[in-house]
Amino acid sequence: MITDNTGGLPRxxxxxxxxxxxxxxxxxxxxxxxxxxxxxxxxxxxCLNAVKYGYKxxxxxxxxxxxxxxxxxxEEKTIEAACEIMDTIEPKPEALIxxxxxxxxxxxxxxxxQTEEIMARYPGLNCxxxxxxxxxxxxxxxxxxxxxxxxxxxxxxxxxxKEKIVAxxxxxxxxxxxxxxxxxxxxxxxxxxxxxxxxARYEDYLKIRASLxxxxxxxxxxxxxxxxxxxxxxxMLPYFSRYDFQSIRKTISDLCTALNxxxxxxxxxxxxxxxVLQNCAKExxxxxxxxxxxxxxxxxxxxxxxxxxxxxVLSVYADDINRADPDVDSGSILRAADREYIxxxxxxxxxxxxxxxxxxxxxxxxxxxxxIFYDNGEWGFYGLRKLSERIxxxxxxxxxxxxxxxxxxxxxxx
Amino acid sequence: MKDLYRILPPFAxxxxxxxxxxxELGGLVLIHDASxxxxxxxxxxxxxxHEKPGxxxxxxxxxxxxxxxxxxxxxxxxxxxxxTLHPNFIAFVGSSVPMIVGTDFEGIARETEERSGIPSFGFxxxxxxxxxxxxxxxxxxxxxxxxxxxxxxxxxxxxxxLPLDDNGTDASARLKAFFPDVRASLCFDxxxxxxxxxxxxxxxxxxxRSGLPAAEYLHKTYGIPYSIGIPLPxxxxxxxxxxxxxxxxxxxxxxxxxxNAKALDIFSKEGLSDFHTADEDEIAAIVxxxxxxxxxxxxxxxxxGNFVPxxxxxxxxxxxxxxxxxxxxxxxxxxLV
Numbered sequence: 237m238i239t240d241n242t243g244g245l246p247r248x249x250x251x252x253x254x255x256x257x258x259x260x261x262x263x264x265x266x267x268x269x270x271x272x273x274x275x276x277x278x279x280x281x282x283c284l285n286a287v288k289y290g291y292k293x294x295x296x297x298x299x300x301x302x303x304x305x306x307x308x309x310x311e312e313k314t315i316e317a318a319c320e321i322m323d324t325i326e327p328k329p330e331a332l333i334x335x336x337x338x339x340x341x342x343x344x345x346x347x348x349x350q351t352e353e354i355m356a357r358y359p360g361l362n363c364x365x366x367x368x369x370x371x372x373x374x375x376x377x378x379x380x381x382x383x384x385x386x387x388x389x390x391x392x393x394x395x396x397x398k399e400k401i402v403a404x405x406x407x408x409x410x411x412x413x414x415x416x417x418x419x420x421x422x423x424x425x426x427x428x429x430x431x432x433x434x435x436a437r438y439e440d441y442l443k444i445r446a447s448l449x450x451x452x453x454x455x456x457x458x459x460x461x462x463x464x465x466x467x468x469x470x471x472m473l474p475y476f477s478r479y480d481f482q483s484i485r486k487t488i489s490d491l492c493t494a495l496n497x498x499x500x501x502x503x504x505x506x507x508x509x510x511x512v513l514q515n516c517a518k519e520x521x522x523x524x525x526x527x528x529x530x531x532x533x534x535x536x537x538x539x540x541x542x543x544x545x546x547x548x549v550l551s552v553y554a555d556d557i558n559r560a561d562p563d564v565d566s567g568s569i570l571r572a573a574d575r576e577y578i579x580x581x582x583x584x585x586x587x588x589x590x591x592x593x594x595x596x597x598x599x600x601x602x603x604x605x606x607x608i609f610y611d612n613g614e615w616g617f618y619g620l621r622k623l624s625e626r627i628x629x630x631x632x633x634x635x636x637x638x639x640x641x642x643x644x645x646x647x648x649x650x
Numbered sequence: 651m652k653d654l655y656r657i658l659p660p661f662a663x664x665x666x667x668x669x670x671x672x673x674e675l676g677g678l679v680l681i682h683d684a685s686x687x688x689x690x691x692x693x694x695x696x697x698x699x700h701e702k703p704g705x706x707x708x709x710x711x712x713x714x715x716x717x718x719x720x721x722x723x724x725x726x727x728x729x730x731x732x733x734t735l736h737p738n739f740i741a742f743v744g745s746s747v748p749m750i751v752g753t754d755f756e757g758i759a760r761e762t763e764e765r766s767g768i769p770s771f772g773f774x775x776x777x778x779x780x781x782x783x784x785x786x787x788x789x790x791x792x793x794x795x796x797x798x799x800x801x802x803x804x805x806x807x808x809x810x811x812l813p814l815d816d817n818g819t820d821a822s823a824r825l826k827a828f829f830p831d832v833r834a835s836l837c838f839d840x841x842x843x844x845x846x847x848x849x850x851x852x853x854x855x856x857x858x859r860s861g862l863p864a865a866e867y868l869h870k871t872y873g874i875p876y877s878i879g880i881p882l883p884x885x886x887x888x889x890x891x892x893x894x895x896x897x898x899x900x901x902x903x904x905x906x907x908x909x910n911a912k913a914l915d916i917f918s919k920e921g922l923s924d925f926h927t928a929d930e931d932e933i934a935a936i937v938x939x940x941x942x943x944x945x946x947x948x949x950x951x952x953x954x955g956n957f958v959p960x961x962x963x964x965x966x967x968x969x970x971x972x973x974x975x976x977x978x979x980x981x982x983x984x985x986l987v
Contacts, residue, residue: 246680246707246727251693251700275746276660277777281690283659284967287948297655302778304653305750317654338684341713342750370684371747375713598700638700645971 252530252594252637254609256408257285258368258383262333263294264408264431265387267438269329271321272297273314274337278368282335288646294329296321305339311350318354322361330438331362331390338371364390380456388444388460395468396445402495403447403470404430406457409613416488416505416618417451417475424497432613449494451475454610455533477615479538479623481506484616509617510545516624517546520631523588524550526600531593531608538592541620547627550589553596590630592623597637604634655930657951661916662814662964664784665743665775666695667860669706670812671788671837673698675845678737679706680728682753683745687777694967695781697813705735709742716751725762732766738842739769739795741788749776769795780917780928781814781964782897785860789836793864796842797849800872805833807851807874810861812838814964815897816976824977825857828881836861849874859898859918878922882907885979889986890941895933895949896962898923900976904944907979908986912940917964942986946970956987 259270259282272279272295279297286292298317304310318332332354334347347365354363366386370379377385384406402421404411410432411418421428426448431441444450444464450472452461461472473494475487485502492499525547527535535552543549590604591597597605606626608614614622635643665681669691672679681688688708692699696706709724728740740762742755755772763770771791775784789809806829811822822839826832833851834844848868854876856865865876880903892911894901898921905911905923914936915923925936934952937943944958946965960982961970974981 244726244730246731247685247688247710249685249688249692249708251689253689253693275663275777277663277665277687277690277746279655280660280663280967281686281693283655284694284969287659287966288969292657292659297660299653299655299660300778301653302749302776313653317651320651320654321656337746338686339746339750342716342747368686370686371711371713371716373684373712641700644969646969 250530250595250598252598252609254530254594255285255289256609257282258366258379259295259335260285260289260291261383261408262335262366262387263291265331265333265438265441266431266436267327267329268294268331268333269321269325270295270333270335271314271318272335272337273300273310273317273340274298274335274368275300275339278337282368288644300339305343311345314347314350315353318350318363319357322354322358328358329361331364332358334363334365335368336365337368340367341369341372362390377459378456380454381459384454384457385459385463388463391442391445391467393467394445396443398448399427399443399446400425401427401429401443401447403444403450403464404428404432405450405452405460405464405472406454407613408432408610410434411613412618412622414618415614416500416616417491420488420491420497420500424495426495445470449473451491453477453613453615475615476534477532477611477619478534479532479611479620480534480541481509483537484620488616505617509620512621512624513542513545513547516628517542519628520547520590522548523590523604523631524548525627526551526553526589526591526596526602528553528591528593528596528599530595530610531606532611551596551600553593553599585636590627590634591637592627594637594640597640601636603636604630605637605640606630607640652929652931658930658933658948659966661928662695662781662967663690663775663777664779664781664787665745665773665777666691666964667781667783667785667812667814668741668743668773668775668788670696670781670814671785671792671860672739672741673704673706674702674837674840675792675842676738677705677741678728678732678735678739679704679741679743680709680724680731681706681743681745682709682711682724682748682755684708684711684747687745694969695814695963697819697963697968701819705731705737707731711745711747716747719751719753721753721758725758725765728762728770729766732768737768739771739792740766741771741773743773744775746777749774749778771795781812782859782917785810785812785814786863789860790863790867792845793836793848793867796846797868797871798846800849802850803852803874804850805831805852807833807848807854807868808835808857808861809854809865809876810856810858810899811835812858812860815858815900815962817961817963817968817970817972821976824975825880828977829855836864853877855879856899858900859915859921879903879906880977882977882979885909885983887983887986889983890956891939892942892944892986893937893940895937895943895945896960897964898926904977904979904982908983911942944982956985958982958985 589602591602759770759772856878898915901913902922905913913923914925947959
């Protein structure tokens with residue numbers, strides 16, 4: 237019996253993940269370091285992303301051999317490796333993450349012995365385990381749901397006095413201070429706390445406990461929000477970056493209600509945003525758009541908005557989420573596995589098309605590409621205006637997926 | 651500490667090499683994993699993914715299917731996909747979880763072939779061994795299964811060439827340019843008929859260690875002579891001691907062409923090279939004694955002497971641009987001190 241909701245077909249995997257893997261997300265915990273304990277193959281993509289995006293100096297790998305797995309010897313080796321790392325690096329990390337992979341789920345390991353031993357040897361260090369286990373995605377939490385929650389678990393259980401802080405959960409890209417969400421908060425004396433900010437310290441991570449409100453920016457962060465509610469009594473507000481005007485207005489209204497803030501002129505904000513989008517639609521004329529679910533978790537909402545402003549949307553490509561764009565919530569992300577099997581031939585570029593997201597761009601061979609991943613952390617009216625700029629840029633300066641990929645290759649100098 | 655990687659990323663694993671061999675041969679390939687291993691392959695180990703269609707998919711292995719040994723799911727998925735794709739063969743490729751639960755890939759392949767009539771293979775890769783080992787095993791089995799009666803003796807057959815050995819999809823043409831009468835190169839820039847006609851080669855050249863098991867088989871079965879190594883032009887240079895790091899046959903070939911050079915093979919335990927290790931501490935100790943080190947850019951932090959970057963997909967996954975091309979002996983020699 238087929239138990240995985242894939243419709244009984246093998247799964248097509250695309251290589252476009254915006255450079256965001258589980259390690260890069262976990263390293264959003266400031267001043268942390270990762271020790272991967274896994275077969276070499278599991279850590280390869282992690283380390284190559286780290287080289288590509290410049291954080292390899294925060295990742296080490298203990299490569300498991302067949303002998304290690306059979307003998308169970310790697311429990312001791314993990315402690316030895318952690319100690320070698322801690323003894324040889326400066327400055328010392330505040331948190332050491334032991335990252336394990338699918339085989340760990342199969343072996344049923346308990347790592348508390350290792351983390352306790354390591355913390356005993358290095359007082360002040362927070363050592364904990366995170367799991368990269370896509371194999372459990374149908375038998376436990378979705379991996380992204382689990383990761384977001386597991387990143388909050390190591391916070392100390394002691395309560396902190398509440399401050400005028402609103403913490404952002406679930407988005408991997410630091411916010412732009414120009415977006416209306418941040419402006420509403422800062423104009424009213426609140427700190428927008430996002431541990432992805434440049435220069436964030438470990439203390440900022442600990443400060444999440446002091447927030448008055450947590451904003452859940454992506455559906456898969458709601459488990460983390462629930463944990464923080466239970467542990468610190470901090471309410472959570474869904475603030476998903478759905479690209480439809482009604483949802484945007486609702487999220488802003490809900491935020492203002494929750495914090496008892498004056499409501500900004502939403503009609504004016506919507507009118508200004510519509511005008512920007514309509515102008516862009518006129519400029520690009522008959523150019524057709526394709527949207528995929530790596531660009532936004534709500535591709536159908538974006539399609540509706542764009543079409544209402546005069547854009548021509550050819551198709552929506554959804555992978556891993558329901559094509560009908562349901563109300564997505566933690567744990568209920570419906571996984572409609574991709575069932576496409578015919579990929580475009582080499583060099584088959586469709587003229588006058590722009591892919592919003594690298595998957596639609598590569599799959600359909602669009603002439604231009606809006607290279608964003610999960611909204612690029614640009615929400616609401618501000619997000620739509622930024623997207624409009626990106627569409628126009630892709631129209632004026634079209635690059636297909638292969639060109640973007642080649643552009644991203646790094647120069648080597650002897 | 652042994653097995654601890656502080657600087658280097660892990661290198662391409664066996665399933666990457668296995669899938670690369672089959673990529674252009676019209677087979678349906680299922681990596682038996684949850685998704686991470688397949689994403690690893692398509693993201694960093696297969697540069698052709700962006701240019702040529704290929705039928706490598708993920709089985710979508712789940713925890714419950716792994717625990718229960720529910721292999722029927724895998725077979726069903728392959729059979730359903732085969733109805734659409736009409737592949738030349740079906741191959742199941744292992745990863746780390748199937749290694750833990752002891753999946754019987756040969757049995758799965760046998761049952762798939764019985765039910766579909768399509769030649770089927772099971773390769774017990776585990777994500778721990780090197781890409782050359784995985785590729786070598788697959789190429790050998792394919793050659794054993796698909797070659798037939800020898801009807802002619804013509805041209806050179808290159809064995810073992812893969813995109814992982816170099817740094818781009820144009821690398822195949824550059825390698826072929828070193829040989830006068832190439833009939834085919836398995837398995838890069840090739841077709842299924844090239845595989846079926848492999849027995850008709852007059853001579854075989856093994857251009858990476860991945861090609862050696864198949865070369866030995868073709869020699870034993872059809873009497874085709876083979877040689878190992880790429881005949882690169884000799885460099886004229888008065889350079890100091892030099893170390894080439896990479897795949898065994900290619901590193902050795904370059905070191906021979908440069909002169910005053912040794913080769914360090916990071917993918918196998920034996921071969922033509924002077925050193926064989928993938929251990930970071932051992933590599934660090936070896937590189938210390940050389941004036942020049944030619945290697946993928948990720949090795950640069952380990953090198954105190956003159957470093958010449960030579961990116962390869964098997965190490966850095968195609969994220970670096972070339973400064974000099976891997977087989978350009980003169981260009982590389984010009985950068986030595």
